[in-house]
Amino acid sequence: xxxxxxxxxxxxxxxxxxxxxxxxxxxxxxxxxxxxxxxxxxxxxxxxxxxxxxxxxxxxxxxxxxxxxxxxxxxxxxxxxxxxxxxxxxxxxxxxxxxxxxxxxxxxxxxxxxxxxxxxxxxxxxxxxxxxxxxxxxxxxxxxxxxxxxxxxxxxxxxxxxxxxxxxxxxxxxxxxxxxxxxxxxxxxxxxxxxxxxxxxxxxxxxxxxxxxxxxxxxxxxxxxxxxxxxxxxxxxxxxxxxxxxxxxxxxxxxxxxxxxxxxxxxxxxxxxxxxxxxxxxxxxxxxxxxxxxxxxx
Numbered sequence: 001x002x003x004x005x006x007x008x009x010x011x012x013x014x015x016x017x018x019x020x021x022x023x024x025x026x027x028x029x030x031x032x033x034x035x036x037x038x039x040x041x042x043x044x045x046x047x048x049x050x051x052x053x054x055x056x057x058x059x060x061x062x063x064x065x066x067x068x069x070x071x072x073x074x075x076x077x078x079x080x081x082x083x084x085x086x087x088x089x090x091x092x093x094x095x096x097x098x099x100x101x102x103x104x105x106x107x108x109x110x111x112x113x114x115x116x117x118x119x120x121x122x123x124x125x126x127x128x129x130x131x132x133x134x135x136x137x138x139x140x141x142x143x144x145x146x147x148x149x150x151x152x153x154x155x156x157x158x159x160x161x162x163x164x165x166x167x168x169x170x171x172x173x174x175x176x177x178x179x180x181x182x183x184x185x186x187x188x189x190x191x192x193x194x195x196x197x198x199x200x201x202x203x204x205x206x207x208x209x210x211x212x213x214x215x216x217x218x219x220x221x222x223x224x225x226x227x228x229x230x231x232x233x234x235x236x237x238x239x240x241x242x243x244x245x246x247x248x249x250x251x252x253x254x255x256x257x258x259x260x261x262x263x264x265x266x267x268x269x270x271x272x273x274x275x276x277x278x279x280x281x282x283x284x285x286x287x288x289x290x291x292x293x294x295x296x297x298x
Contacts, residue, residue: 035286041279108166115179180212
């Protein structure tokens with residue numbers, strides 16, 4: 001009878017009413033004006049990255065020396081660069097590069113960091129100390145300098161830039177995941193799972209992880225913004241995307257060199273970076289407010 005009662009408690013507590021929680025969070029997000037504004041920017045970015053190559057008026061690498069340094073015109077709404085290449089086409093192609101780098105880099109950071117944080121938070125003691133001290137060492141370095149150091153070892157290129165940015169943001173996800181585990185692992189439904197003999201791996205990934213996803217989801221959106229900004233910085237220094245492939249950071253670097261001849265070369269890729277980072281930050285703020293349990297009754 002006692003085992004039956006424990007099993008009933010476990011079955012009741014191991015699966016919180018997630019549907020209701022997420023439904024309420026979506027409702028609160030829809031009421032968050034800045035969050036919805038950020039979501040709109042993100043959706044436009046995704047659409048541009050996916051369909052942009054089919055909608056651009058010109059080949060982004062098409063050279064026309066007779067059309068160098070043009071300002072915005074009907075034929076070239078964002079002007080042209082020092083090789084006469086259409087800036088609008090290159091900005092649209094750059095959206096794909098930025099989004100690809102952001103998604104892959106954050107995926108690396110989120111997967112590795114979350115796994116390390118879950119293990120550290122659940123195992124505790126020596127394992128926790130070893131993992132978190134290693135994360136502290138990585139976290140002690142300025143993000144962009146650590147990424148540059150990693151690229152110095154791996155070499156230039158967009159693939160290595162993704163890896164470098166992913167490694168840089170692993171400690172952030174590890175800390176967040178560990179904190180979430182520490183706040184959940186002593187809950188009653190976890191104790192119930194232990195009482196019926198559930199394995200540690202099942203408890204960790206079946207019970208603890210699903211109840212720790214809210215802060216991780218928020219961090220993913222915020223990290224996407226910083227990853228895109230980091231890629232732009234690395235490309236600006238010539239360590240990320242290599243010419244002639246279009247990249248917002250690379251375009252900014254080229255625009256700086258010809259700022260006196262054409263100010264438009266730097267303005268439009270700069271605006272693209274600003275709007276993208278702003279969109280992900282607004283979306284992250286909206287998700288944080290929507291998923292914050294303290295706002296449940298607001």
